[in-house]
Amino acid sequence: MSLDAARLALTRDLHLAFRKRGQLVQPLAFFAIVTVLFPLSSSPELAQLRRVAPGALWVGALLASLLALEFLFRDDAYDGTLEQYALSGRSLTGLVFAKTAAHWLLTGLPLSLMAPLAALSLGAPPRSVPGILAAVGVGSVALSLIGSVGAALTLGIKRSGALLSLLTLPLSLPVLIFGARATELAIHGASLLAPLELLAALAVLALTLAPLAAAAAVRISLE
């Protein structure tokens, strides 16, 4: 029954996001702008561009996912939905996880699909596309989950953006480092299995701990 509830919460968030598409486009547009501006502002030489591509890609993806995080719980906290979730008698962890999953589907997944295109514009060879897709896909799962804890912790605070970044960025750094490394290896046509496995391990770790921590933080913010 808690599973049904979580599924319904997921559907609900997707339904709502479909009603306000403007909010969805914002982080994606930010990501596109950052990765397009990079080649313009640095040397157009291909070798040079390829060297900065992984960094540009991942810093862009990290900041874009941070931008989207502010919306994760905010509206639901304002209109009392989170309160009703906490009082539903269903697992709050499940419901918070459903919200995070919806958030990933709406920002992490589109970001992952955009990342190979952005990489191509930064001079990455076409053969690197599957590797980059996998790296950003797995990495964005970890970023969404880590971010859900930060978003839940800063729920009661007005203008929480700065604090949210301060809390989330240090925890996201391993994702940034291994993600950029995987992207670099993919661009050079080498095997990216090692950093990709580390990314996957981070995602699994976040998957097990983050929903519990986020649900506890939501409960505290409702007090």
Next chain:
Amino acid sequence: MPEQGLQVENLHVWRGERHVLRGVHFALAPGACLEVSGANGAGKTSLLRTLCGLTYPEEGRVLWDGQDVRGDLAAFHRLLAYLGHEPPLKADLSARENLRYWIGIRRRIRAADLDAALARVGASPWCERLVRTLSAGQRRRVALAGLALLAVPLWLLDEPTTHLDAQGQVLVGELIGEQLARGGMVVAAVHHELSGSVGELRRLELPG
């Protein structure tokens, strides 16, 4: 044989430096309604939030059928419905969609029951409109429909008649009457006395 229903023992709640609830004490048996009154800031909302377990009391206990509700909070939550100041509705969903998600997360509901509940509160003509286009009173009516749909024994209502017209206030009285007749219980924080409630009505005045 433990007492049936809701018992509250010596509840003390602090909000920061303020001692909001000072030893609140009452018992509510099935079929009874408690009207909680008091000046603004007397702690009516704090009392309701403490009863449903959103706020932890510094001292005292809330008991359900003689058992401390802290023992299994989720089970207690399945028995209660809490309506705060603002109806928990999404502005970008219609009234009907809102109820389908809000109530659906707690229990399975059939479309027919949903229609009946919406008709009961007079929401049928506008239940497909987005909530952002509804007036405050209409939103309150949608929340009341949700309350009836939850079919739980304990209602905790914060100012249930706010924004409602005369008919709406009568409707609240009727819904509470039906809840009591089913053997349910209601704790309502009010500024004005509820109209038309039947069953046992008790009053609790919180000192300011």
